Amino acid sequence: MRRVLAGVAVLALSGTAAIAALVVWPIGGPPAEIELTGDVQRGAYLARASGCIACHTNFEDGGAPLAGGAPLETPFGVFYPPNITTDPEHGIGDWSLSDFAMTVRQGVSPDGEPLFPAFTYPFYADFSDQDVADMWAAFQTVAPVTNPAPPHDVGFPFNQRWGLKLWRALFMHDPQTEPVEGKSVDWNRGRQPVRGAAHCGACHTGRNLAGGRMPDAVFAGNDDLPGGNKAPSILSDDLADRGWTVANLSYALQSGVTPSGDVFGGSMGEVVQNGTRFLSKSDLKAMAIYLLDSDVPEGRALAGTPSIGKTID
Template structure:
């Protein structure tokens, strides 16, 4: 569920969020210079508060704020296979931000993927998901962004390779991969389920990471939510449709909710891009919304698996050697926290035994964790998370491959052996 979306043809204008909450507008509301203004100061304050919550739900700050920079002033470089784009300033600055945008302009960007001047937006701004957001929620986010301090910082020009710097090519992309339309509730499902679907499929835009993309930067819709490698980030977003990976069909609702809200649960912990999502966004969502999202995620049906990425295979003999070597490395470096039997001490130290994320076909994530270490996010429910130390300096490529092979094949786990070449390829991968 990573919000940075460092793939497809990267981001352009505004980011928003979603929530099916009572509309705060009435017939007495009006527009002032294209800006939504509620009937009373109290109504306007409530509208802005609602918009702030929705902006948190959509993780707007992750893409539109450079670390250490002014909030929502943009400038974040987003590397893609097609070049580098830079996120725009979405503060209410008249010259460089969205100060001259009307609420209609804002909604058009979210709903149709077109900027104020009508130009097409690049699809790493996830308008393909945001089109599902209701007009009322779009207006609330707009009101909130209009309330933040303006920042006079110009947006940096994108650095796209030819021919991807030609926006006219987006016409063909949109024909293939974009269907405009707000979310329509499923009358056969509960209100809670529909709420969760609205959040996950709309401004949550979870499918942008958990669905593979093709050579054109478009989603493989036949394998929606079936997992995929996030290009250039070198993290694997696991399948939400298969219990062989992160499919949640056999998880308790509480475990799913804990993972989303706190970053840790009895079933495991989040690291990498998902840790940022929890830290910036999900921990601030209401318990009711997190429960609704968990309810929906638990019911995502089994679908086609994600296209398999090339993964170097080891011979059976070499795999056996790695397994034996990894057993000793595990005992010396890992058992203290994760226990000799692999059950760990959850939620502080997640279990490795019977852990789908350890034994998925893709070994990218466990290799990255052993190499680089990391922390689950610091959240209200888990303010002092325990971290995983990095072993990149202490272990060779073969030693990392050995210990990852051991944890993928022990305690009833059924993962395949890991090649030292896979470790070598990921050792130099970017950490963000």
């Protein structure tokens, strides 16, 4: 009995020590000073492509641009996309470009806290200094909104920010947006937004019980999106089986109209209305070219591979 108690005490102590270590474990860090001049137009385009505007604006309730988005209901709690206007108190008006770069690329707030991955920062990790400077310049043109967005409504244990450091260590994957040799210019041009900025995988990739994207389920679809939405597989073979072509897919991303004459609804409708319809035709075509010939291993072939916390269905 005594040995058991001792064991429990040791476990408790080491558990406490582990948590203490996690709490002080530094993550991210301010990047080298960026001294580039941003291009507002390009930055605004990138902000559109990245979903900043779609997610941080509550369109349905007529909210001001970037003043805070519609709540995102997840198994971990309700997330309220914050006010990211130039208001210094309730927005990001008192941030520096370095703060912004660290937040967007690393998911770390200016005070060093890890951000909840409801914010899709893992997809933005490969943004160049110029990308970040351009976006920052565009954000400077946003009118300040003096109301705060509601705080996240997340219960224990998910509200313990140190836990996010573990999450980062386990589930933060490289977005794989860099060009691949031997592939066409268009293919590489499409790979960048699909795997990065436009973060298709945020919805179309299955997640485990901890909300981490499963490496063997990339683009294989997700039936459990926030708000009861579902995202179908966008693996190349599945897209082709369902009749998608480069022409009709790029047109659908631009117009919302699908090959059958129907339109996207639900969350994909929002993606098109507040995001992809603003992209250039050549970018949309490149995305379609990549999606229909993606270098994502077909999920089903790998479905037997065990992965941490893999959901059973």
